[in-house]
Amino acid sequence: xxxxxxxxxxxxxxxxxxxxxxxxxxxxxxxxxxxxxxxxxxxxxxxxxxxxxxxxxxxxxxxxxxxxxxxxxxxxxxxxxxxxxxxxxxxxxxxxxxxxxxxxxxxxxxxxxxxxxxxxxxxxxxxxxxxxxxxxxxx
Numbered sequence: 001x002x003x004x005x006x007x008x009x010x011x012x013x014x015x016x017x018x019x020x021x022x023x024x025x026x027x028x029x030x031x032x033x034x035x036x037x038x039x040x041x042x043x044x045x046x047x048x049x050x051x052x053x054x055x056x057x058x059x060x061x062x063x064x065x066x067x068x069x070x071x072x073x074x075x076x077x078x079x080x081x082x083x084x085x086x087x088x089x090x091x092x093x094x095x096x097x098x099x100x101x102x103x104x105x106x107x108x109x110x111x112x113x114x115x116x117x118x119x120x121x122x123x124x125x126x127x128x129x130x131x132x133x134x135x136x137x138x139x
Contacts, residue, residue: 002073002074002075002076003072003073003074003134004073004134004135004136004137004138005073005107005110005112005134005135005136005137006136006137007137008073008102008105008112008134009102009105010102010103010104010105011101011102012072012101012102013072013099013100013101013102014067014068014071014072014073014074014099014100015067015071015097015098015099015100016063016066016067016070016071016097016098017095017096017097017098018063018066018095018096018098019093019094019095019096020055020059020060020090020091020092020093020094020095020096021092021093022092024055024059025039025040025053025055025056025059025092026040028056028058028059028062029056032056032058034056034058036056038050038053038054039053039054039055039056040053041053050089052091053091053092054089054090054091055089055090055091055092055094057084057086057126060086060090060096060118060125060126061082061084061118061126061128063096063098063118064082064098064100064116064118064126064128064130065079066098067098067099067100067116068100068114068116068130068132071100072100072102073112073132073134076134076135077132077133077134077135078132078133079130079131079132080111080130080131080132080133081130081131082116082128082129082130082131083128083129084116084126084127084128085126085127085128086125086126087124087125087126087127088120088123088124088125089125090118090120090125094120094121095120095121096118096119096120096125097118097119097120098116098117098118099116099117099118099119100114100115100116100130101114101115102114103115103129109133110133110134110135110136111131111132111133111134112131112132112134113129113130113131114129114130114131114132115127115129116128116129116130
């Protein structure tokens with residue numbers, strides 16, 4: 001959906017769902033340069049408190065960007081800020097549901113504060129808050 005600023009109301013939300021794959025991890029590691037063995041080395045990761053590899057936290061966070069840029073508010077939105085808390089690990093094969101919900105509106109600047117959450121099997125793995133600028137609908 002593509003919302004203009006005038007369409008936003010408190011509580012409006014959007015979501016995106018993705019199952020995380022080995023390919024996602026390898027491509028993200030290559031793109032970002034984050035080759036932390038927690039993400040790419042089975043042997044190393046097996047010996048950690050997680051008992052295996054985990055998805056890059058910022059890869060999970062990128063799903064929030066997908067919601068904001070493609071679902072709600074949608075195309076044309078500009079990120080101004082985002083804070084994040086990484087609460088639980090995400091593993092290969094987990095399906096992550098990312099949501100963004102309007103929590104506050106600033107009409108004088110066409111800005112919206114969004115509550116952002118990623119969950120796996122109903123448990124929150126990441127939460128935060130984004131501030132975005134939203135264009136008005138074309139007339």
